Amino acid sequence: MPVREIAGVQVDFDDEGFMTNPDQWNEDIAKVLAEEEGISELTEGHWKVINFIREDFKEKGQPPTIRRMNKVGGIPTKDLYEWFPKGPAKKAARIAGLGKPQGCV
Amino acid sequence: MKKLLILGAGTAGTIMANKLDQHLLRDEWQITIVDQDETHIYQPGLLFIPFDIYTRNDVIKAKRDYIPQGVELIMSGIELIEPEKNRVKLSNNKILSYDYLIIATGTRTQPGETEGLMGDGWYKNIFDFYTLAGACNLQKFLKHWQGGRLVLNIVEMPIKCPVAPLEFLFLADWYFTEKGIRDKVDLTFVTPLPGAFTKPKAADILGDFLDQKNINLIAEFNTGSVDSAANKLVSFDGREVEYDLLVTIPTNMGDASIERSGLGDELNYVPTHKHTLRSKAHENIFVIGDATDLPSSKAGSVAHFQADVLTENILLAIEGLPLQEGFDGHANCFIESGFGKGLLIDFNYDVEPLPGKYPLPGIGPFSLLQETKANHWGKMMFRWMYWNLLLRGSELPIEAQMNMAGKMR
Numbered sequence: 001m002p003v004r005e006i007a008g009v010q011v012d013f014d015d016e017g018f019m020t021n022p023d024q025w026n027e028d029i030a031k032v033l034a035e036e037e038g039i040s041e042l043t044e045g046h047w048k049v050i051n052f053i054r055e056d057f058k059e060k061g062q063p064p065t066i067r068r069m070n071k072v073g074g075i076p077t078k079d080l081y082e083w084f085p086k087g088p089a090k091k092a093a094r095i096a097g098l099g100k101p102q103g104c105v
Numbered sequence: 106m107k108k109l110l111i112l113g114a115g116t117a118g119t120i121m122a123n124k125l126d127q128h129l130l131r132d133e134w135q136i137t138i139v140d141q142d143e144t145h146i147y148q149p150g151l152l153f154i155p156f157d158i159y160t161r162n163d164v165i166k167a168k169r170d171y172i173p174q175g176v177e178l179i180m181s182g183i184e185l186i187e188p189e190k191n192r193v194k195l196s197n198n199k200i201l202s203y204d205y206l207i208i209a210t211g212t213r214t215q216p217g218e219t220e221g222l223m224g225d226g227w228y229k230n231i232f233d234f235y236t237l238a239g240a241c242n243l244q245k246f247l248k249h250w251q252g253g254r255l256v257l258n259i260v261e262m263p264i265k266c267p268v269a270p271l272e273f274l275f276l277a278d279w280y281f282t283e284k285g286i287r288d289k290v291d292l293t294f295v296t297p298l299p300g301a302f303t304k305p306k307a308a309d310i311l312g313d314f315l316d317q318k319n320i321n322l323i324a325e326f327n328t329g330s331v332d333s334a335a336n337k338l339v340s341f342d343g344r345e346v347e348y349d350l351l352v353t354i355p356t357n358m359g360d361a362s363i364e365r366s367g368l369g370d371e372l373n374y375v376p377t378h379k380h381t382l383r384s385k386a387h388e389n390i391f392v393i394g395d396a397t398d399l400p401s402s403k404a405g406s407v408a409h410f411q412a413d414v415l416t417e418n419i420l421l422a423i424e425g426l427p428l429q430e431g432f433d434g435h436a437n438c439f440i441e442s443g444f445g446k447g448l449l450i451d452f453n454y455d456v457e458p459l460p461g462k463y464p465l466p467g468i469g470p471f472s473l474l475q476e477t478k479a480n481h482w483g484k485m486m487f488r489w490m491y492w493n494l495l496l497r498g499s500e501l502p503i504e505a506q507m508n509m510a511g512k513m514r
């Protein structure tokens with residue numbers, strides 16, 4: 001498994017670039033990962049999403065779907081697409097240091 | 106008398122009523138099953154109605170005829186489940202208490218979840234085929250349609266029978282070819298998934314089928330709204346797709362009574378233990394079929410495999426013994442591919458659909474992920490098996506757990 005040093009921390013990743021240990025995460029790492037996703041600045045809106053999905057992950061053990069961010073987190077879907085263009089669920093989970101959201105079946 | 110209550114007499118509930126009736130002692134147990142509709146719809150048959158292969162009468166039968174004599178059937182809506190009091194309130198104001206509860210209320214399409222979907226175009230040039238009304242109306246529409254751009258759209262995942270949209274497109278390709286207007290019809294598949302299907306190997310193979318059949322694929326499209334006036338789909342990130350005829354698979358959701366009772370997740374699915382089918386929140390509540398939140402396919406074959414495991418576990422629970430972790434996510438689906446052919450996929454939580462052979466004593470082997478005539482006949486035979494064996498809880502020559510024999514990595 002690839003290990004990279006980010007903001008002075010040794011961070012474990014899977015082959016698709018998702019962190020494998022959420023406890024290694026910190027806000028500086030989030031900023032670096034966000035940049036890799038083409039998001040140059042994390043605004044208040046971004047942080048609201050990141051904080052919600054990290055909290056939700058603690059409870060559920062998996063990153064939330066867009067519908068869950070909307071219904072439980074109260075974040076409008078339109079905003080999610082604006083803040084994390086293309087794939088909000090995947091991008092936000094990656095920036096928040098969580099694994100890849102489980103695909104559908 | 107102890108009481109076992111089943112909510113929902115669809116595929117899963119009906120199988121459970123039949124199986125438990127065979128196993129629980131009549132003088133100790135009262136089994137009751139509740140449903141709001143008199144008619145049982147063979148949902149896999151809905152796929153064939155728009156193309157004039159089945160009619161309405163081919164897919165419906167009376168629910169009553171499939172519930173065994175010893176089981177009490179109550180026709181009523183379900184209002185509220187009260188797990189703390191071990192009872193359920195019905196819409197007819199009756200209150201039923203239970204020792205064990207099985208939730209089998211399934212999932213349904215909710216077009217109202219998408220802005221504009223039920224606007225002016227609804228049942229004019231926008232149809233679903235996951236409901237009997239939608240399938241029948243679409244059949245009438247297609248009869249006289251002269252061609253144009255047919256867009257098939259999955260609004261949101263997960264949906265029940267995730268292969269049905271692909272089958273619809275394959276059959277549409279065949280249907281318009283037979284009618285001699287295939288050159289006037291543009292077929293486009295618009296999906297939130299990154300490819301043709303949920304699992305990588307099958308997605309590749311099915312994607313090739315789309316190419317061969319000249320069906321366009323627009324992937325990673327998350328439908329935000331439908332503009333009926335301009336006949337276009339608009340995604341949350343502002344992309345647009347125009348259509349002349351929109352065939353939609355609306356958002357699928359569990360029943361509202363689950364939400365009212367505070368038992369569901371954001372799609373009203375009940376959090377369920379992956380391998381035992383016990384509800385995560387309550388020891389004496391079990392969940393089966395489309396009503397669970399499990400990452401297995403929502404399909405009749407899955408409900409059937411789950412029923413084997415659940416019957417065993419209910420009996421163990423009654424004896425106070427530990428449950429078996431018997432459910433492995435096994436799904437087994439025939440995929441109709443048009444022109445009298447079909448494919449077959451067989452998979453579980455851990456093993457994605459793989460090519461190879463599927464051995465089936467007496468009838469098989471069937472080819473996996475490969476187009477054959479036999480797979481088409483398997484699919485057509487499934488209707489007979491469904492009404493005569495599956496619903497009645499008879500033993501089928503298929504193991505509940507997936508088997509690797511014949512599969513190729």
Ligand SMILES: Cc1cc2nc3c(=O)[nH]c(=O)nc-3n(C[C@H](O)[C@H](O)[C@H](O)COP(=O)(O)OP(=O)(O)OC[C@H]3O[C@@H](n4cnc5c(N)ncnc54)[C@H](O)[C@@H]3O)c2cc1C
Nearest residue numbers: 113115116117141148149182183211266394395404405406
């Ligand atoms: C177009 C289409 C094609 C399909 N093709 C296939 C296929 O080829 N192979 C396959 O294996 N599967 C297929 N399926 C999926 C399959 O039909 C379902 O997965 C299966 O029927 C699920 O069974 P269930 O008992 O969980 O839910 P259902 O059979 O939907 O039963 C749920 C029952 O609960 C009742 N209910 C719900 N809420 C309430 C309430 N509040 N009060 C009273 N009653 C209530 C409903 O009336 C219903 O009878 C297909 C589905 C569709 C729509």
